[in-house]
Amino acid sequence: MxxxxxxxxxxxxxxxxxxxxxxxxxxxxxxxxxxxxxxxxxxxxxxxxxxxxxxxxxxxxxxxxxxxxxxxxxxxxxxxxxxxxxxxxxxxxxxxxxxxxxxxxxTKTVPEEIEGMKGPKWYENIFDFYTYEGAKALRNKFRTWEGGKLVVHITEMPIKCPVAPLEFAFLADSYFKNKGMRDKVDITFVTPLDGAFTKPRATEALHYLLEEKNIKEVTDFNIERVDYENNKIIDYADTEVDYDLLVTVPTNMGxxxxxxxxxxxxxxxxxxxxxxxxxxxxxxxxxxxxxxxxxxxxxxxxxxxxxxxxxxxxxxxxNNEELKEDFDGHANCFIETGIGTCF
Amino acid sequence: MKKIIADREIDVNEEGYLVDFNQWDKEVCRSLAEEQGISMTDRHWDVIEYLQDKHQKEEPLSIRGIKKSGVINIKEFYSLFPGGPLKKSTLIAGIPKPKSCI
CATH class of the missing domain: 3.50.50.60 (FAD/NAD(P)-binding domain)
Structure with a gap:
């Protein structure tokens, strides 16, 4: 056998x-x-x-x-x-x-890779949503959150489901609209890439959606550390982004x-x-x-x-036969864009 | 498409990256750097050599890789190639823009 x-x-x-x-x-x-x-x-x-x-x-x-x-x-x-x-x-x-x-x-998320990320504010005003624990803790936070600066952030590529952080931003827009408090929530999408997504055509379409939904974009942001005492993320070029609530996608590792x-x-x-x-x-x-x-x-x-x-x-x-070289990276994806719509 | 770099006709893609590394030399490199507002120093050359070596070995380039390179730390990398260091340095090195983004 x-x-x-x-x-x-x-x-x-x-x-x-x-x-x-x-x-x-x-x-x-x-x-x-x-x-x-x-x-x-x-x-x-x-x-x-x-x-x-x-x-x-x-x-x-x-x-x-x-x-x-x-x-x-x-x-x-x-x-x-x-x-x-x-x-x-x-x-x-x-x-x-x-x-x-x-x-x-x-693959797993490893928030420990970035200084200050998994510190005393983890699951207080810094969350991930790529784990069951993170998504659930964030749900509880959102239920009572009164608004402020919501930053949706990608630490580094590659990550699982590369479009999910954008979808998260779109869904947040819908969620706070439905709660009648969108005017109290300022949403910023922060990415290490030079655009909203990895492929030029998708980036163009998604950039348009971000503008339409009044979600700000910060691109080319390579995070160095989280300053959890002053609620800001800082990148290697010393660019700072302030947050009240940080939703990050930590480094993904095998x-x-x-x-x-x-x-x-x-x-x-x-x-x-x-x-x-x-x-x-x-x-x-x-x-x-x-x-x-x-x-x-x-x-x-x-x-x-x-x-x-x-x-x-x-x-x-x-069966001792030659392997087929067939895989070409093919993927399908539906993108959730909020308010029951997708493309 | 073609572009005149260092008085020569060089093949580049729509983002200005060289498509044929054989057309790259130090003259072309200096000229590409100047266009980015960068004046090449020994430290710049160290980085360019490291990037080209990695590219030749088909090892993917990333900020994380730079961190572990032993050649340069990220702070210095940013100060040598301000703005988008990985994008600028690979353009100057005559190699493709990294696909650290999937």
Missing amino acids: KNLVILGAGTSGTMMANHLVSSLPKKEWKISIVDQYKTHYYQPGFLFLPFDIYTTKQVKKKGSKFLPKGVNYIQEKIDLIVPENNKVLLADGQELQYDVLIVATG DPLLERSGLGDDLNYIPTNKATLQSTDHENIFAIGDATNLPASKAGSVAHFEAEILTDNILRYI
């Missing part, structure tokens, strides 16, 4: 388990998937939770519900990947041998597991062949979704297209 091990039961890992359980011969392959959390978060919902559009119940699901029968689901923390010995060590001392490993450990295992790059992402999704260093390790260093958006729709190609390539690898 051979072993295929998937690390991470998020969007990517769950899709791979579902694809592979029906394409690998059951008598020859055992599929295991490891994740430390019982809960599978519906991450796109984190954008809506702060505005009371989604409830906490709508973003929390039971992980096992999405995993097919025939897959061995191990709920445990992963300690280390040892590629030299083709094994994964779990926190409870278990060892998993693998013939093929799929890394789907995603799982510390990859750093511990010596498999990550500067940001703990696993170097991956961008067309085949095979790890560049180990031929029996593949990677998918946010965990890779691919120059593609970190988003569920990208993972969806990757999952189809990766399934093909794993079957090819197992």
